[in-house]
Amino acid sequence: MPEGHTLHRLAGELTLVFGGREVEASSPQGRFAESAALIDGQVLVGAEAWGKHLFVGFPDERFVHIHLGLYGGLEVVAGVPEVPVPRGQVRLRLVAAPAGGSAAFSYADLRGATTCELLTRAERDLVVLRSGPDPLRADADPGLAWERIRRSRAPIGSLLMDQSVLAGVGNVYRAEVLFRHRIDPYRPGNTLRIGQWRAMWDDLVVLMREGVRTGRIDTVRPEHTPEAMGRPPRRDDHGGEVYVYRRNGMPCHVCGRSVRTAELQGRNLFWCSQCQRRYRSRALQ
Known part of the structure; x- marks a missing residue:
């Protein structure tokens, strides 16, 4: 989609x-x-x-x-x-x-x-x-999304795909922004800090604006591009250089561990279990 x-x-x-x-x-x-x-x-x-x-x-x-x-x-x-x-x-x-x-x-x-x-x-x-705020709109209020996220025990990986929480983010941006901020996709929304949310929102604004400009989704930082790492460019019908999306079983560009995949609410989820370590509540530690 x-x-x-x-x-x-x-x-x-x-x-x-x-x-x-x-x-x-x-x-x-x-x-x-x-x-x-x-x-x-x-x-x-x-x-x-x-x-x-x-x-x-x-x-x-x-x-x-x-x-x-x-x-x-x-x-x-x-x-x-x-x-x-x-x-x-x-x-x-x-x-x-x-x-x-x-x-x-x-x-x-x-x-x-x-x-x-x-x-x-x-x-x-x-x-x-019925739609959440859109990171690509100048009139968007990220606080509206935060109010939904901070009250929900649903995984942040689900909340980011809920168009009533956040409008416009799909499977690619969901996977990539969570990786870029080292957040476990299964972490409950109500355990996030507002600073983490605002950092993700600001990142989405930049990434998605670049997507509008180029017509493709590129999320890797300069040090992880094919040229910088000496690796072949990504070959995929979605185009763009990414960290984890559709890279299941392939080595993470950052740590080398195999990228994982699982189904979350009917959609494939991609993440690195080393870079996005499982969230554990302090109450359980």
Whole structure:
């Protein structure tokens, strides 16, 4: 499932390519046809992301709400001489005709999304209200997430993936930020100190902003890059250099111990048992 940086990149692309322009909206697949007709011929005001939710704004405070889920994808293409025939199951297609003396078209195709719906402002706000703070948003309040974490006995590895606690963090950022801060993923949330949480939040802000910029997730520090360590670069369809994500059984870049994996609430968890030592409450010591 795409993590929050991907949705923020898409929001930026949509705003850059279509913002302020009249668009043709259609649903070649047919499942969004009725709603597409309501925004067809309207000006696309702009797009924004909140966690893993994407909102595409139109006049009269109407928003196309998109959640890509596990299999969704949104392709944005600018500056083509003609718009191709839709391929596959395109739920929503947006097209902007040539303007400003240009002869080029722009289009966007949405496929396989879990959610594609037209919302009012009030409905959009309800989606946001159910979401935790997003490290990529300037208006985010990390204190809201901390209030949930400090009251919960659930593992911090679960809480970081709970979109009502923290919006936009997925399996990769969860595994990597816990490793970078040497925190046991099974440690109960209510045993963390606020300084540990704020350090993780600040780290996520930096890492995820870099993800928006580059389109990939890189989490290793300069001393652990392939060039610095003399090791081959990572080969994985997710791209990027990481410490533990999908590196189960491979040596930790820091201590050399084999990276471990286990299932936590239906998702694969990755960690180094040496660098992220098991948390033991002082009451049990």
